[in-house]
Amino acid sequence: MxxxxxxxxxxxxxxxxxxxxxxxxxxxxxxxxxxxxxxxxxxxxxxxxxxxxxxxxxxxxxxxxxxxxxxxxxxxxxxxxxxxxxxxxxxxxxxxxxxxxxxxxxxxxxxxxxxxxxxxxxxxxxxxxxxxxxxxxxxxxxxxxxxxxxxxxxxxxxxxxxxxxxxxxxxxxxEDNNRGILSTHLHSQGEHAEELVLTAPGMGTRWVNDILKDHENGVEDTSYYPKMNGKFVFKNAVVRFSEVIMEGLTQNGLKKEDIDMLIPHQANLRISQFIQRKFGLSDDQVYNNIMRYGNTTAASIPIALTEAWLEGKVKEGDTVVLAAFGSGFTWGSVIIKW
Known part of the structure; x- marks a missing residue:
């Protein structure tokens, strides 16, 4: 294997x-x-x-x-x-x-x-x-x-x-089983899909012809802008982040004290800070760059991981945890022995 x-x-x-x-x-x-x-x-x-x-x-x-x-x-x-x-x-x-x-x-x-x-x-x-x-x-x-x-x-x-x-x-x-990606953990909860959504254009909602027709008739259409129930998303994010991080640690026989670097999806600094406090991690154990780049969605973790690595904050032998939560709802974690 x-x-x-x-x-x-x-x-x-x-x-x-x-x-x-x-x-x-x-x-x-x-x-x-x-x-x-x-x-x-x-x-x-x-x-x-x-x-x-x-x-x-x-x-x-x-x-x-x-x-x-x-x-x-x-x-x-x-x-x-x-x-x-x-x-x-x-x-x-x-x-x-x-x-x-x-x-x-x-x-x-x-x-x-x-x-x-x-x-x-x-x-x-x-x-x-x-x-x-x-x-x-x-x-x-x-x-x-x-x-x-x-x-x-x-x-x-x-x-x-x-x-x-x-x-x-x-x-x-x-072929070194003691290094690399130890495990990945993926979840979804589609019942909350419309709490963070962009509905158009979509084959099952409003297609391009519908949008153009509304514009021609002077009807304002905002369906092609993203919509978010911020408080509901925040409430679910802090729960799912914690669960999926612990799931990964438990599967690998690790404890929260074993985390050397946590790189969360950069959705909101308040979410990252909440998770940091819950896991008892120091500022040096959590990497955040949302202050400089905002939420770059699928790009946020690889940008943050690259910066942390370049700054020497991710080192050989470290236990690195990646975790994300977002629209879908979907969430997941990756446990790495660097």
Whole structure:
């Protein structure tokens, strides 16, 4: 039985910094209001018409990850791309990455699990490697939120939270059972799907023709903007984060005191701080960067993991825990012996 381990990491964020003050010029909000509720000070927005598409940012992060892994692009056997903001409705960005990197005709899979997308993507890659099907798998999380947000006072509860960016990891086969990904844990609760949702365009809701017809008739349609029941999401997130982290630790005979680094999905600084207190972790044991980037959904964990690794906060032999919760509801964790 093989194990998989992460041998390369990379991330990319657009140069364009958007502060809370910048948003206050577009909607009725201010720096204090945003920081108090989310912990966010600024985020990055891709410039429209630039190369910073969801695929473009993912490719930039992937190149860094492949280089840091010390392998050639043609050593990649499979691509898994997690996003909720693909360039096209179809096909997904996985095949676009294969083209952009000029990788041989390997398989490419797209994961649509929103905030927990990278956790699900890592789990998929881990299973492919453990079964011996593939040796090197490229996993990408990339999001371009800024072009699809309601940048008015009406949408401020959601719009101030999100930012753009990408992160990537290269997983490889290992025969050392004491290192690498020890286990992954995935869950869902579809009954709460509409508590955090973007309903249109969708084949089962409102398709493009319906939206265009409303516009022609002067009817305002906000179905193509994301909607969130913030308090309900927060309440469920803190419970599920705790459960799925403990599930992973228990399966591996570990205790919360064994955690060297927890990297949670960067949804809200208040959620991260709640989990930190519950597990009795110090500031050095939890990595947060939501203050700088906002919530980058599927990209948030790989961006944070890359930064933590580059800063020397993730070291060989460390027990690293990744955890996420988001729309679906879906949630999951990954337990790693670095």
């Amino acid at each position: 093989y194990t998989s381990r992460i041998i390369g990491l990379g991330h990319y964020v657009p140069d364009n910094v958007v502060t809370n003050g910048d948003l206050s010029k577009l909607m009725d909000t201010n720096d204090e209001w945003i920081q108090e509720r989310t912990g966010i000070k600024e985020r990055r927005y891709a410039i429209k018409g630039s190369e910073d598409t969801t695929t473009g940012m993912g490719v930039k992060a992937a190149k860094v990850a492949i280089d840091s892994a010390g392998i050639d692009k043609d050593d990649i056997d499979f691509i898994v791309f997690a996003t909720l903001s693909p360039d096209y409705y179809f096909p997904g960005p996985g095949v676009a990455v294969q083209k952009a990197l000029d990788i041989k005709t390997v398989g490419a899979l797209d994961v649509r699990n929103q905030c927990s997308g990278f956790i699900y993507a890592i789990s998929v890659a881990d299973q492919f490697i453990k079964t011996g099907m593939y040796k090197n798998v490229l996993v990408i999380g990339s999001e371009l939120h800024s072009h699809g947000l309601d940048m008015t006072t009406r949408g401020r509860g959601v719009s101030v939270i999100f930012g753009d960016g990408a992160g990537a990891a290269v997983l490889t086969r290992s």
